[in-house]
Amino acid sequence: MESKSSAVKAITAEEFYTAHGRQLGLKLEAGAAGLRRKIREATVNRPGLALAGFFRYFAWARVQVLGSAEKAYLKSLSSDERRRRIQEFFKRRVPCVIFSRNILPSREFMEEADAFHIPLFRSPLLTGRLINSATLMLDMDFAPKKTEHGTMVDILGIGVLIKGESGVGKSECALALLERGYSLVSDDVTRVYVLDGRDLMATSPEETRYLMEVRGLGLIDVCRVFGVGAIRSEKRVDLVVTLQDAQKMENIERVGMDEEFQEILGIAVPHVGIPVSPGRDLARLVEVAALDQKLKTMGYNTAKEFNDRLIERMRSEAKG
Amino acid sequence: MKSSASGGDDHRQPLNRDVVVINKQGIHARPAALFVKTATRFESEIGVKKEGEVVNGKSIIGLLMLAAGQGTKLTLSANGRDADKALTELAKLFDDKFNED
Numbered sequence: 001m002e003s004k005s006s007a008v009k010a011i012t013a014e015e016f017y018t019a020h021g022r023q024l025g026l027k028l029e030a031g032a033a034g035l036r037r038k039i040r041e042a043t044v045n046r047p048g049l050a051l052a053g054f055f056r057y058f059a060w061a062r063v064q065v066l067g068s069a070e071k072a073y074l075k076s077l078s079s080d081e082r083r084r085r086i087q088e089f090f091k092r093r094v095p096c097v098i099f100s101r102n103i104l105p106s107r108e109f110m111e112e113a114d115a116f117h118i119p120l121f122r123s124p125l126l127t128g129r130l131i132n133s134a135t136l137m138l139d140m141d142f143a144p145k146k147t148e149h150g151t152m153v154d155i156l157g158i159g160v161l162i163k164g165e166s167g168v169g170k171s172e173c174a175l176a177l178l179e180r181g182y183s184l185v186s187d188d189v190t191r192v193y194v195l196d197g198r199d200l201m202a203t204s205p206e207e208t209r210y211l212m213e214v215r216g217l218g219l220i221d222v223c224r225v226f227g228v229g230a231i232r233s234e235k236r237v238d239l240v241v242t243l244q245d246a247q248k249m250e251n252i253e254r255v256g257m258d259e260e261f262q263e264i265l266g267i268a269v270p271h272v273g274i275p276v277s278p279g280r281d282l283a284r285l286v287e288v289a290a291l292d293q294k295l296k297t298m299g300y301n302t303a304k305e306f307n308d309r310l311i312e313r314m315r316s317e318a319k320g
Numbered sequence: 321m322k323s324s325a326s327g328g329d330d331h332r333q334p335l336n337r338d339v340v341v342i343n344k345q346g347i348h349a350r351p352a353a354l355f356v357k358t359a360t361r362f363e364s365e366i367g368v369k370k371e372g373e374v375v376n377g378k379s380i381i382g383l384l385m386l387a388a389g390q391g392t393k394l395t396l397s398a399n400g401r402d403a404d405k406a407l408t409e410l411a412k413l414f415d416d417k418f419n420e421d
Contacts, residue, residue: 254356254380255349306384307349314346314389 008142010038013096013119020137026121030110034117039063039095042142044134051085060092063134067100067127074106083108090116100127144265145193152185152202152235153177155290159235161190161202162286164243168276171214176283183232184222187212192237192264200237200267239270239293241286246275257303334399337407343417346389351418356380358409364400
């Protein structure tokens with residue numbers, strides 16, 4: 001199982017175009033020869049000041065977004081001056097340029113983009129919307145990500161990643177959870193990535209989305225068998241549950257006062273290990289673990305609250 | 321301290337041992353878990369008695385219910401082939417203050 005993690009350092013303009021072109025409505029207008037250029041920062045830049053000739057602190061490594069303001073400014077210049085400013089801008093080797101609001105770039109812009117090999121796109125989105133969407137997409141492209149061997153389900157809003165060795169019963173467990181009305185994000189192979197440097201998000205590989213392999217039954221299309229309510233494309237991982245052979249488990253938690261965490265991509269996610277033995281209703285256990293986790297995130301640790309009360313009671317009895 | 325074990329292979333007669341809770345916080349969740357974890361390693365039935373109330377020594381909830389604070393006297397009982405060894409190890413937990421304090 002692949003489990004290498006990597007923070008993406010750069011993506012090419014072409015990768016950006018291929019991955020998000022449709023959603024952003026991008027149309028390549030010029031500079032196709034430069035599609036291999038690399039975007040090195042996960043955000044966008046409005047190059048107004050740069051076009052005005054101020055290049056100190058110019059965020060050249062970002063996707064450059066031009067809107068009505070830049071258009072109006074460039075239009076106010078003479079053709080020669082405009083060309084000179086565009087050349088100065090392109091000399092900084094920006095990775096690509098997007099005009100918002102379907103603004104048609106001036107002739108000078110197109111020609112220089114071709115000359116400098118800088119991809120020039122047009123998008124019908126309003127500038128603000130374009131910036132927001134592109135930033136989110138870039139954030140995701142650059143996010144640390146990896147593949148986890150596990151089944152991801154959503155139990156009443158709690159994202160639970162069920163891990164464990166092959167054959168321990170992850171899929172059967174997920175199946176039983178689906179029957180209880182919860183939803184599946186992915187079976188067996190789960191892609192995780194870090195959102196905003198804070199949340200661990202899980203989704204499924206495109207190819208196997210909503211497919212489940214159950215021993216003895218083969219592949220099951222969850223969406224068709226259980227309906228669209230039983231699927232979810234993405235969910236934050238709130239809890240990791242590891243199903244383990246009870247015989248092999250050395251330390252079985254009996255109180256649950258110490259919260260245990262498992263680190264995935266640098267994010268510490270609460271973790272519980274559930275011993276598997278014949279006759280245990282795993283789905284039920286995972287369900288309760290999820291609900292208990294919900295209580296904990298609400299600030300209530302059952303074991304700890306109980307224990308504090310108990311210790312207090314014993315102390316007062318000892319005194320009295 | 322110890323009642324006499326019945327002879328031979330017949331161990332239906334339980335062994336008893338008196339202990340005192342000396343750790344400061346009493347038998348709260350952590351000591352209870354440690355006790356149960358130790359007790360379940362033995363096949364003997366383990367009982368814990370406080371003032372006439374007996375609970376199963378392999379049940380955390382049972383032990384917690386006793387609310388045995390510092391200074392409480394308890395009687396441990398064990399019934400089975402490894403009863404003697406079980407009592408020795410369990411009594412040691414009390415002496416060791418459950419690795420607390």
